[in-house]
Amino acid sequence: MKALVYHGPGQKAWEEVPNPTIQAPTDVIIQVDTTTICGSDLHILKGDVPAVTPGRILGHEAVGTITEVGDAVTTLAVGDRVIVSCIKSCGKCSFCKKGIYSHCLGDEGASGMGWVFGHLIDGTQAEYVRVPYAENSVYKVPAGVPDEHAVMLSDILPTGFEIGVLYGQVKPGDVVAVIGAGPVGSAAIMTAKLQGAARVIAIDLDDNRRAQAHKIGATHDVNPAAPDWKEQVLALTDGLGVDVAIEAVGIPATFDTCVQIVRPGGNIANVGVHGAPVELPIQNLWIHNINISMGLVNTNTLAMLLNLVTEKKLPVDQLVTHRFTLDQMMDAYDTFSRAAETKAIKVAITRD
Numbered sequence: 001m002k003a004l005v006y007h008g009p010g011q012k013a014w015e016e017v018p019n020p021t022i023q024a025p026t027d028v029i030i031q032v033d034t035t036t037i038c039g040s041d042l043h044i045l046k047g048d049v050p051a052v053t054p055g056r057i058l059g060h061e062a063v064g065t066i067t068e069v070g071d072a073v074t075t076l077a078v079g080d081r082v083i084v085s086c087i088k089s090c091g092k093c094s095f096c097k098k099g100i101y102s103h104c105l106g107d108e109g110a111s112g113m114g115w116v117f118g119h120l121i122d123g124t125q126a127e128y129v130r131v132p133y134a135e136n137s138v139y140k141v142p143a144g145v146p147d148e149h150a151v152m153l154s155d156i157l158p159t160g161f162e163i164g165v166l167y168g169q170v171k172p173g174d175v176v177a178v179i180g181a182g183p184v185g186s187a188a189i190m191t192a193k194l195q196g197a198a199r200v201i202a203i204d205l206d207d208n209r210r211a212q213a214h215k216i217g218a219t220h221d222v223n224p225a226a227p228d229w230k231e232q233v234l235a236l237t238d239g240l241g242v243d244v245a246i247e248a249v250g251i252p253a254t255f256d257t258c259v260q261i262v263r264p265g266g267n268i269a270n271v272g273v274h275g276a277p278v279e280l281p282i283q284n285l286w287i288h289n290i291n292i293s294m295g296l297v298n299t300n301t302l303a304m305l306l307n308l309v310t311e312k313k314l315p316v317d318q319l320v321t322h323r324f325t326l327d328q329m330m331d332a333y334d335t336f337s338r339a340a341e342t343k344a345i346k347v348a349i350t351r352d
């Protein structure tokens with residue numbers, strides 16, 4: 001089969017590799033019908049994730065069709081159309097039993113690390129992928145839900161909702177600021193509405209992404225490059241700051257943005273993956289009763305979010321901006337890696 005193989009920082013190729021085979025009785029093999037590229041794949045290609053070694057097939061998002069099932073798999077069958085969660089889940093360990101799949105103790109990839117696809121085991125940017133612990137790690141797609149919508153459930157929708165909205169404790173009537181309106185920020189914007197946010201402010205340097213944010217539920221937007229950006233945000237609250245600031249970029253500057261605009265008693269929910277330390281002005285924050293949360297997505301809300309997507313309650317049709325076939329994988333990477341120029345949000349890469 002063909003797959004997108006990582007060959008060290010800055011190097012990748014769409015090349016011939018052996019087909020995956022069943023290795024444990026709880027595995028399935030999936031024919032990838034639709035996959036996509038995540039900002040994390042770009043981080044890997046920059047060399048920011050040293051655990052990814054040359055030879056690894058990248059990708060952790062996919063919708064596909066089961067072609068083979070292991071002997072212990074009883075609830076899935078050949079021909080089933082499924083979403084692959086970006087997080088493995090053995091379903092048996094103490095973390096899985098608490099819904100903290102991100103730290104699944106199953107030994108695929110590494111015990112204690114849920115994110116394994118395209119990281120510690122071969123991923124989904126391929127014609128076929130082996131999925132361990134399949135009964136707990138894939139979700140059947142209801143008829144009528146297109147692949148392009150379903151694939152948003154592998155990673156970005158659960159990430160924005162769980163680590164942004166739920167960890168941020170968004171409540172009815174809240175004013176929520178989302179810093180970074182990329183795919184993950186977009187997922188936080190659209191799911192903040194589920195918890196009853198009264199206002200959702202998209203804060204992004206990119207004019208196109210701020211404009212796009214309104215199509216998926218942002219009520220206001222602010223350009224953080226404007227000299228009076230902070231006054232603009234405070235003016236959208238009662239002057240005291242936002243109830244919840246969701247960081248969806250992953251750099252010190254945007255964590256600081258959250259610190260500057262959160263109100264006393266408010267929440268900062270950090271979703272961004274940081275590669276460098278962030279200064280925490282705890283001397284100012286403690287007396288303002290600020291709650292700070294962070295985490296790796298669990299995808300324990302995937303089934304619930306899939307119900308909402310099935311009922312067309314989330315504007316997921318606004319996320320795919322560019323479409324490719326699997327053999328155009330290198331072009332898809334080129335377009336996605338120049339998102340500011342190409343105005344890409346999510347790319348859909350399909351079999352046909």
Ligand SMILES: NC(=O)c1ccc[n+]([C@@H]2O[C@H](COP(=O)([O-])OP(=O)(O)OC[C@H]3O[C@@H](n4cnc5c(N)ncnc54)[C@H](O)[C@@H]3O)[C@@H](O)[C@H]2O)c1
Pocket residue numbers: 038039040155159163179180181182183184185186203204205206209224248249250253254270271272273274295296297
């Ligand atoms: N916690 C998790 O489990 C998890 C899962 C998936 C992704 N992530 C992380 O979430 C973050 C967002 O992912 P994405 O795919 O949406 O990324 P992205 O790079 O596509 O989007 C980031 C956005 O931030 C904007 N931005 C950059 N600098 C800014 C600044 N100074 N002020 C305001 N906006 C700024 C960019 O214009 C862009 O629109 C990344 O760090 C990613 O690694 C976390």
Ligand SMILES: [Zn+2]
Pocket residue numbers: 038039040060086155
């Ligand atoms: Zn991802």
Ligand SMILES: [Zn+2]
Pocket residue numbers: 089090091092093094095096103104105106
């Ligand atoms: Zn587990």
